[in-house]
Amino acid sequence: MIEDVLSDLRKVGGINASAAVTRDGLLIASDVMGEIDAETFAAMTATMTGAAETAMSEVKAGDVRRVIVEGESGKMIAIGAGSNALLVVLTAPEAPLGLILLKIGEASRRIAKLLE
């Protein structure tokens, strides 16, 4: 189940929350903190990724591999999980990006397979 994939991600150091969403912004599953509205978060992350894709397309910079947003108290990373879904994670600011990108890459492939 996708919930299990998200649950496994939580065990990776530095990942605080994650969600699988459709590319048009619907929540599939989430592992988020209580104060986050998961549905709104899903719509926002899909919009953010969609806007990044259209911007990259506009400047002919190719397909988007991932979207990384760095904030003062955390990072948000969105990555494709098959043609119709995205995986988005929230990390602590000091989280090791290399390891996390490796783990969310694996998780996104698991989610894509589950959604096939």
Place this chain on the structure above:
Amino acid sequence: MPLTEGVKLAIIREVFEKGVFDAKKRMEINGENGIFTISGLRSIIMGTLSFAILHEAAEKLAGKAGPAILRAQGEESGRIEAEEGWRKNLEKFNLSFNLRTVLSTLPTIYAAVGWGKITTEGIDMETGEGTIIIKNCFEADAILGMGGEKETPQCHFVTGYLKGLLEGITGGKFRVTEKKCKAAGDEYCEFEIKRQVQRRGSLVTP
């Protein structure tokens, strides 16, 4: 003898069905200051084609996530309408603010203001689950008018609106999915409505 709630609802339906309610009579145009109102509410008349333009703009900016923007607009509109429109008006007539009263009068009221021919008979009035059908949905017709038939359902604003309205009435969480759409070649638009519950951090259908 005071009228029962059922009689009041029947009267409201009759008023709209028989055309006793005439939206034109509620309109006021003030050419001097350029203000137009319906029942005292500042309004503008906007062609439905503008909805198709909103679709195009949302897709241009957000790509595949364009529907998320339209659903969010609809959801907020539905939530505000539940509180500011439905609750206040039903209370004015001393009627209960609940799913049954809203869903039993909604088809005639929304038909009178051009949303299309709505059928709520497929909805369980206690839970809100089931299907809503809209024939001649304004959003689908707008899309067809702008660029012709699409491959997938297109009534994203209406989908969000129904979700916001139901959640505004009940305080619960719903998932609304457009299963059929006139803009995608179906005879009418059909919306599947399911309640959502929180489980392991996810919203799921029980």
